[in-house]
Amino acid sequence: MSKRLVVALSGGVGGAKLALGLSRVLPADELLVVANTGDDFEHLGLSISPDVDTLTYVLAGLDNPVTGWGRRDETWSFMDSIGELGGEDWFRLGDRDLALHVERTRRLRLGQTLSEVTSDICRRLGIGVRVVPMSDDRVRTRLRSDAGWIDFQDYFVRQQCRPVVHELTFDGATLARPQADIMAALRSGDVRAVIICPSNPFISIEPILAMSGMREAIKVSDAPVVAVSPIIGGQAVKGPTAKMMGELGLEASAAGVAARYGDLLDGFVVDHADAAIGKVGARITIAKTLMTSLHDRETLARVTLDAAEALASR
Numbered sequence: 001m002s003k004r005l006v007v008a009l010s011g012g013v014g015g016a017k018l019a020l021g022l023s024r025v026l027p028a029d030e031l032l033v034v035a036n037t038g039d040d041f042e043h044l045g046l047s048i049s050p051d052v053d054t055l056t057y058v059l060a061g062l063d064n065p066v067t068g069w070g071r072r073d074e075t076w077s078f079m080d081s082i083g084e085l086g087g088e089d090w091f092r093l094g095d096r097d098l099a100l101h102v103e104r105t106r107r108l109r110l111g112q113t114l115s116e117v118t119s120d121i122c123r124r125l126g127i128g129v130r131v132v133p134m135s136d137d138r139v140r141t142r143l144r145s146d147a148g149w150i151d152f153q154d155y156f157v158r159q160q161c162r163p164v165v166h167e168l169t170f171d172g173a174t175l176a177r178p179q180a181d182i183m184a185a186l187r188s189g190d191v192r193a194v195i196i197c198p199s200n201p202f203i204s205i206e207p208i209l210a211m212s213g214m215r216e217a218i219k220v221s222d223a224p225v226v227a228v229s230p231i232i233g234g235q236a237v238k239g240p241t242a243k244m245m246g247e248l249g250l251e252a253s254a255a256g257v258a259a260r261y262g263d264l265l266d267g268f269v270v271d272h273a274d275a276a277i278g279k280v281g282a283r284i285t286i287a288k289t290l291m292t293s294l295h296d297r298e299t300l301a302r303v304t305l306d307a308a309e310a311l312a313s314r
Contacts, residue, residue, distance in 0.1 A: 003192040003223070003312075004030050005185055006305070011036045011204025012051040013068045013238055014230055015197030016058040018304070021297030022195065023059055025305070028128030030192075032185055033059075036199070037114070037133045038141035038170055038207030041153050043091050044082070046101040047108055050153075051204065052118055052133055053100060060125040068238065071096040090158045115179055130181065134208045137176035141203055142169050152203065161240040165247045168202055173210035178217070186217040193308030194218050196227035198289060200241045201260045202248070215264060224311035226267035226304055227282075228289060229254040233273035237290060255280050267307045269300070283311060 006026060010019050010033055019033050035052045042048070050069070057063040057071055064072045074094035083089040093101060100121065107117045113136040122131050141152040145163035155163055185191060199205055209215050218225060231254045236242040242252040250256045254270045258280035265282040271289040285307040291297045 003190050005032060005188070005190050006030060006193050006195060006308075007032045007034060007182070007185055007191055007223075008195040008197055009034045009036075009199075009205055009208050010051070010055060010197040011199030012039070012054040015051075015199035015204060016055045016063070017291045017297050018195070018197045018228060018300060019055055020058050020294075021291070021299075021301030022305075023129045024294075024298050025301045026129075031129040032181065033129060033131045034179070034182055034208060035118075035131060035133050036204045036207050037135060038139050038173075038203065039152055039156075040138075041140070041151065043153075044088065044093070045105070046093075046098075047105045048091075048093075048101055049104070049114065049118075049133065052114075052131070053097070055131050056100075056118070056122060056125065056127065059122070059127045059129065059131065062125065070094050091153060115181070132179045132181050134182070134214075135176040135179055135211060137172060139173045139176045139207055139211070140171045141207055142171055143167070144169075156203075156240075161243065165244050167248075168206070170207045170210045173207060174212050176211050178211050178214050183213070183217055186221040186223075189222075191221045191223040192312070193305065194221065194223050194225045195304055195308070196225065196261070196265075198228040198230040198237070200230060200236075200239055200244070201257055202241070202244055205261075209264070218264065224266040224308045225264055226269060226285075226308045226311070227257070227261055227265055228269040228300065228304055229257050229271065229274065231257055231274075232271040232290060253277075258282055266311050269304055269307060283307070 039050045064070045078095050079089050104117050114133045143155050143165050144167040245252040254274040258268050268282040269285045275286050287303040
């Protein structure tokens, strides 16, 4: 029997685009999307899981195409009122989006795991593929800037990525257990490919890989690991990837991303703008990686799967 399952590691906006493409070219039971939870935090008394939610909204067709985050057709009465009362309104929670955070928080306080809550919400929103948080244990991304250590959302949203980043840490990662379905899949012998979506390698993918046993489980799965570069021609499609790479002393390029992943990669998909990437220790595939349409998402998903298939047959 041929291997069937594709495991995709993803952050938020960029990763969700490829995850959507994969969901449309694969049967629902052949895709497992692993969501970064290093971005999670508590705000206004609520448990917020930004990357889980972005993936959920995108896969359910509810995402906001203007902002790239949150729900479409959103209203902002709650945030307006919070601001009037002197509350913290720097992290915007729309009225429709707020319902998800309230319900998640309620269920977590009742003792459900984040995995259980996510699974049920995805089912209720009509999502067929499995979306699982990387862990049900607490992991928090923190960054060291000139002003000292700051929480990720403080850096990313409140300060809009302005501080210079000198170091990253993932608090709790070494003690966190990877979500059980992920490990079961990687140990099943049924994994056809591990796809690293075009997300920021530092703040979206490395929290997943930092958990004890995760890299080893990916390697021993014997599945080809193919990443799609989030950098095109030296620029990040969205977010602070290129800025962070420069600040951390790395080349802000597709080659720099491949170097960051190192020997984990078997294949690497880069844009035509980076066709002269040279040798990076992984088999290079050249494709259009800027996903501006649904067709682009589906096409890149097929290209990435074909690259993994070619590696598996070598």
